[in-house]
Amino acid sequence: MPHRFCAICGSELDENAPHFGMCLNCYSEENPLFELPKSYNFRLCMDCLKYSKKEEWFEPAENEIFLVIEEVLTRFLLKKYTRQGLITFSFSFDKLIYSSRNLLTSLDVIIKGEMAGNNRFAHQETLRVIIDYELCKNCANLRGGMYYLSIVQLRVKDNTQFGIVKEVLEEISILVENLFKRDEKQYIAKIEDQPLGVDLYLSTNELMNRIISHIKAKHHFILKRTKKLVGRDSQKGRNIYRLKSLIKFLPFRKNEYILINDSKYLIESLTKNRVMLRDEKQTKLVKNFSFFFDDKIKIKKLEEEE
Helix, strand or coil, rough: CCCEEEECCCCCCCCCCCCCEECCHHHHCCCCCCCCEECCCCCCCCCCCECCCCCCCCCCCCHHHHHHHHHHHHHHHHHHHHHHCCEEEEEEEEEEEECCCEEEEEEEEEEEEEEEEEEEEEEEEEEEEEEEECEEEEEEEEHHHCCEEEEEEEEEEHHHHHHHHHHCCCCCCCCHHHHHCCCCCCCCCEEEECCCEEEEEEEEEHHHHHHHHHHHHHCEEEEEEEEEEEEEECCCCCCCEEEEEEEEEEECCCCCCEEECCCEEEEEEEEEEEEEEECCCEEEEEEEHHHHHHCCCCCEHHHHCC
């Protein structure tokens, strides 16, 4: 078999040469596995490390900046190469530059790619990555502390029943804290005291519904929902409403005694919207929840009378 030589560098070719007229090195230079620009920039939230290239913000798999950079480059820059699984990439970092606030603002990322199943075909490029810091929408809202989409109003009949509000607030705080750990869009923007309760300003309508469902398991109340048009989402083509839920708690619980206009009753049971009472003569009485919020009706727990 006659000797063959690389048409570019002149080195002798063996049977492992990837091309009839080129050695492995020259063939790799002429036909690199991948090609990248000299530099690349993306946006990074300085609070939560979410990242964005255009409008959408993405939650990183890991909250470590170098892993976030790898994820960004894989998602946006190397996707066309990784889509078919033909190339595996590895990353290393050099020439790190930090701002006066100790934020990593730029660095060199050395990206090495190898053909899957044949590491003889490899290529390496150095990419200058520039990080533009800003707050994502959610973190901007958190810092501002005033953004809200819904309001939950917790109310009692009179100021002797504030213990119910305190108890429910503690339950809600635990619930929202756990939800926030899984989804940072779920939070209470602020709490305002009111004469007969509190107002909770919530970040999402979803959170309002979760709170109502949660407290419904332990408490009985009247619920009134209203909504107000506050804008329009031009991207999704739909109106934006601010929802409000007024919750009025019943001033008693099962097996407690109350006075209704000075007559004594036992709270025998509570259903979804009705109260079963029994008077001192063992006569049964059924009332809707709304009855107990009529200002003309005088209601007191028995121990208050005593």
